[in-house]
Amino acid sequence: MTATPVVSLSNIKVACQNCSLASLCLPMGLAPADVDKLEAIVKRSRPLRRGDHLFESEHKFRSLFAVKTGSVKTYTLGPDGNEQVLGFHLPGELLGLDAIQSDVHRCSARVLETSSVCELPFERLEELASHIPTLQHQLFRLLSKEIGQDTDMVALLSRSPAEERLASFLLSLSERYQRRGFSAKEFILSMSRQEIGSYLGLALETVSRLFTRFQEDGILRVDRKHITILDLERLRKVIAHQTNCDQQAQGPN
Amino acid sequence: MTATPVVSLSNIKVACQNCSLASLCLPMGLAPADVDKLEAIVKRSRPLRRGDHLFESEHKFRSLFAVKTGSVKTYTLGPDGNEQVLGFHLPGELLGLDAIQSDVHRCSARVLETSSVCELPFERLEELASHIPTLQHQLFRLLSKEIGQDTDMVALLSRSPAEERLASFLLSLSERYQRRGFSAKEFILSMSRQEIGSYLGLALETVSRLFTRFQEDGILRVDRKHITILDLERLRKVIAHQTNCDQQAQGPN
């Protein structure tokens, strides 16, 4: 058993090679020999518990983090002190990409439930990338993907009504869980209504009312944090700009 | 006799080396020898005219583009066909970063006024970056910066009222113009009220009313597309969550 000098997680055989997330995460598409090199710079910590920070805003940027299990939220505090949630991160997703530019974290990252993460010291990662073109490419892709997602979020916030925002959010979770081998139709929300609202630019009461409405409409079953998607198709239709107005006779008003 | 003091297009020796934007653009921080190598892969086109496309959504991604003069908007068309503006790009700014991931453009880019751009074939850029660590780093930084800006936009859209959005927008333009050597206090908007509204998630009427209000308040002078910032300090205060109501003894004005 090789003793990793920095942080040793005693007995678990953690390695990118046999990590189930390898196909989603940084190693995606790398030759096995290159994965080994990547492997060599990854630090793994003991599991973090709800409320622990991966990093905090204003602190020096040293590493990217990849979620291995659990979930993490990123957020900033507005001038008035209240929290603006910027994103929720599931296994296989990278955090800290916005800090490369400034060398300082621009948001804080806090785990929402017991989670484990991999730490990727960025200087070493860059060094490695300059020797492994595939890794360089993969990093460019990951950064680009993040930009695309942010752009989608901008579009969602600037033109969609509350209903569509929540439906988008749920579908995004559904798809991401599915890609990770979990159920697309049933999952536990690790974040509060407040946090969902902040993320979607809505009041928590609005989020709550929408959950109720979706349930009444038979689209979801909602039990506290336990969500069951009953009608995926209809949920998708909510997003597709439900311009049913003139379509079907909606009945007498 | 063209009296354009800034740039005359036909006869300039166009080269990153003597481009006034070099310190903002990709070459930033590169050794002169490396700038030459970068130079070698840059394609420069004749000036584009208002309405011309740099690229269109769904088209194959081949190159990044850097604005040299003029301005460019990026946008997508919603399912209902109406335009969602994603950004406005000034000289020295890069476009197409979101397409690296998918190999396909996710938005369209159209010039708002007569503009010139540099085209950077991405494959060659990547190849170059793997030999020039500084360039690789610079690319990571640029992508990261974009992520940070998108994040700022998400925060703006999800929690700021209309007033703050427009003030943010104007201050962003002001700062960007200033860094490019133009006046921070006086500039011409190259985009319509409609486009500003789309970008900020507001109706064009709201944008118009806010311009009027800012003018009435003595913060701006607005003449059609000609904006003069009369009171930069107060414009900043609009953003700073103008909760002047109860705030600590700021003293009566």
Next chain:
DNA sequence: ACGCCCACTTGACCTAAGTCAAGTGCCCCG
């Protein structure tokens, strides 16, 4: 096991901003 707290729900009301509808005048085109 109990009770308290806090996340959530639900209702009533209010407001910021959207929509609809006229203007107004600049700018471009003939």
Next chain:
DNA sequence: CGGGGCACTTGACTTAGGTCAAGTGGGCGT
């Protein structure tokens, strides 16, 4: 140089969603 369209302004009205307030009940700590 004159007409027309289009970008913009302005006003009246509507509404989605925020705010405030009052429950309700699940889960956690003792």
